[in-house]
Amino acid sequence: MSRIALFGAAGVIGQSIAAALRSHGRAYRAVGRNEASLREAFGADPLAEIVTWNPDSPASVRAAADGVDTLIYMVGVDYWQFELHPKLMRQTLDGAVAAGVRQLILIGTVYPYGRVASNPVRESHPREPHTFKGRMRKAQEDLLMQAHADGRIRATVLRLPDFYGPGVEASLLHRAAQAAVHGGTADMVGPIDRPHEFVFVPDVGPVVARLADTPAAFGKIWHLGGAGTTTQRDLVAEMERQTGAKLRLRVAGKTMLRLIGLFNPFMREMVEMHYLMTEPLILDDSALRGLIGPIHKTPYAQGIRQTLAAVPRNRARAAVTA
Structure with a gap:
């Protein structure tokens, strides 16, 4: 090879x-x-x-x-x-x-x-x-x-x-997964009801x-697209379904990102790309499937389950690894 x-x-x-x-x-x-x-x-x-x-x-x-x-x-x-x-x-x-x-x-x-x-x-x-x-x-x-x-x-x-998944901290869903496991408030970038993948x-x-x-x-x-079009709201609902707990959400829009960005360079840079939250961009990967054949795509419910299972259950450990 x-x-x-x-x-x-x-x-x-x-x-x-x-x-x-x-x-x-x-x-x-x-x-x-x-x-x-x-x-x-x-x-x-x-x-x-x-x-x-x-x-x-x-x-x-x-x-x-x-x-x-x-x-x-x-x-x-x-x-x-x-x-x-x-x-x-x-x-x-x-x-x-x-x-x-x-x-x-x-x-x-x-x-x-x-x-x-x-x-x-x-x-x-x-x-x-x-x-x-x-x-x-x-x-x-x-x-x-x-x-x-x-x-x-x-x-x-x-x-x-x-992208998202077990141990993926640079994900729009990371804070929601942490809150689903540990409680507290999930910080998210919104709007969270727009189509996304x-x-x-x-x-x-x-x-x-x-x-x-x-x-x-x-x-x-x-x-390479995701497992279909969804929304952040739908995936939060799936976390709630799997944990049996209602998540408290704190959703930051573009204006809030600008304010947070005064103190956080990462958030400041997210303002430029905020259009991806308001204007859906969904990838067609039919050409790739035509090239290499069927592609396994983990259903969102299963992916959320694996993501939640990988969140450290000990809060102190979670803080160290964040």
């Missing part, structure tokens, strides 16, 4: 892909900036090779990619530093090409689309981002796909919607592993 490297491995998507590879006995390289985080996530897996890198060092990038056939790119940046996305992609591409990497898969977002004309959104929909973050993500994609067009590397992008993180890994082994996937962009 080809050798696979997960760049940005310690995040939840990286761990999902690693689990999919592990289930088939496939060795992989887990690459990240922080060795402690990598060892916590992958240290017990004999199939994992742990490698740290410095994306600002060409030699470090080449060393991290050396001997790799497929590079899966999930490198994150702080939400207020999206200007780094194109820079990091360019540096990684240069190092990967120099190291002889044959193909690269970027795990992308819906940000490059901007406001959409209609739903569901197919891959052919124009990319017309009206936000800074959308423009930076589009620039990242453009760098990669131009490298493919130039014959430097085989490339593809898999776009995902918002969420992909269950453990469902992503098997799809990415199949893409890596599908030659026809490269040179194109693909969508």
